[in-house]
Amino acid sequence: MHLSRTRRPGAASALALALLTTALAGCQGGGATSSPGSTEPSTSAGSRAHVLAVKIDNVGPARPQTGLDKADIIYVEQVEAGLSRILAAYSSRLPPVVGPVRSARETDLELLSQFDRPTLAFSGAQTKLLPAIAAAPLDPLPPEKAPDAYFRSSDRAAPHNLYLRPGRTPHATTGVNAAEDIGLRFAPAPPGGRPVADRTVRYPAARFTFTWSAEQRQWLVSMDGAPARTPEGAGLGAADVVVQYVTVRPSLYQDRWGSTSPYTETVGSGSAVVLRDGKEYDVRWSRPAAGSTTAFTTRGGKRMTFARGPVWIVFAQK
Template sequence: MRRGLRVVLTLVVAAGVVSSCAGSGGRTSPLTGLPAPAGAPVLAVKVDNSPAGRPWTGVEDADVVYVEPVEGGTTQLLAVFSSRLPPAVGPVRSARESDVTVLAAYGRPALAFSGSAPELAGTLAGASLVPVTPGTAEGAFRREAGRRAPVNLYADPSALLAAAGGASPPRDIGFRFGATPSGGEVVRHRDVVFGSAELGLSWDAVRGRWLVEPGGGDPAVPATGGEPIGASTVLVQRVTTRPSAIRDAAGAVSPYAVTTGEGAAEVLRDGRAYPARWSRPAPTDPTVVLGPDRLPVAFAPGPVWVLLVPEG
């Protein structure tokens, strides 16, 4: 057993990939590969991604951001925080079935959302997460004057975690961080299409970030101003979708993004693109991202965006 383990570790180190947890003593985040407070709980927040909901508040401080397909070919964000918490985050929107499967790999995180369809109530109640809503933590949420519902709900992350209680700290969700891999294709811009929605990504060599361009427009800037929002690494994860039992108020079916199994992927980092495949046998398992050589593709330390792009 020890010999087998030694061989696996040797292969990983030889590929220039270092596990985000190895030798960290809990001081390196498995979500970003950077130093982080030991034992800080994980908070996930559903954030609106419609033109009316932008600019975002607090998303720039997330460790990981998932872009998920929702009704009508549009998308929402699932922003995951642990290393640092912004003063506010929003606009906060409703939970989806896809969130439950994505977050199962995190252990027992807190999930903040505005509400959910009645059909999802049982799934959320039985999931390994701590739900936080205006109904369970009214003092953690506020309505912002000057904005119309449903894009006027914002939350205080510290108050959300205080109301949640017992949320688990980060654990290995499959990301591996390390030096820039050899090979890859030089890429300065990517347009990623989700049905009727589009997300642009432009490499900024000065900032060392992929700048996020919602709707294919200008780079996103926080509602409070400052640097454009970006990621050190972007994982473009091709997923199958199936109709869920949930419909929105207009009757549109909510898609469920299948994040277990396996599929094609692309890793964007350091101005280059690397072909890959992702695999995840079960919801509680990490997502493994391997290159054509069947070795892990190293992510650049820093915030990660995961784009759950429907196949076809």
């Protein structure tokens, strides 16, 4: 993976074993408790976020995606053939519809163990991966478990037309922001930083560009050279972008065509770049264990602070 910028002047098997030995069995049941439409963030103290994570398609026929603008965190990871896929985490508000929904990957299990037993909505998974998903500390929600929550759109061809209605799922949100729940702090920017106009992250067969808009006070998102938009035509934006340098290696699993799925290691430590308020900051990331959250610290050892709004975390090969 390659990353460029333009300035203004001036372990799989071990993870599976850990999941199988430490996870709680079973899934949450019960009727739907969240209502369709957006849920406004809660200001109540002491409650944990109850995260709904949705695996979202990100190839040309899947765009524009629905509901990305309501996510607290958007994770971008590499999948087969050098393409990318999105894992969107919702907690402070739930959109009426999210999608297109696609299949889960082994990377998702380690990544989501930062949260307190999240719900994972996905269209399916490689057969050999299903036992690890069932054993993971999350509540899996494929279509067969909540058939009334999923539907196929008639304006797109399968497999890019499966959508989720969060209000019809057993998931109940607490309204707590998922980013704050795992330790990201919304506060004024730290001193320093370098002015930057844009950043591009390149995968073998995909790329993302984040361009600062002083007028809109956000980073405008482009995918594969085209502006990312909502179905209504509004541009997608991020308050913060984290380019997190990680190890991407082959996993134990393959897709239906025999291609080995990449595995993104999110436990460990390394470097990252945080984009906020038209500047870039060099930081370090650290996550000692799968059950730990990821900490981002400045070169001076202080916690990195973030602007309030959607946080995009893009995993780039170090």
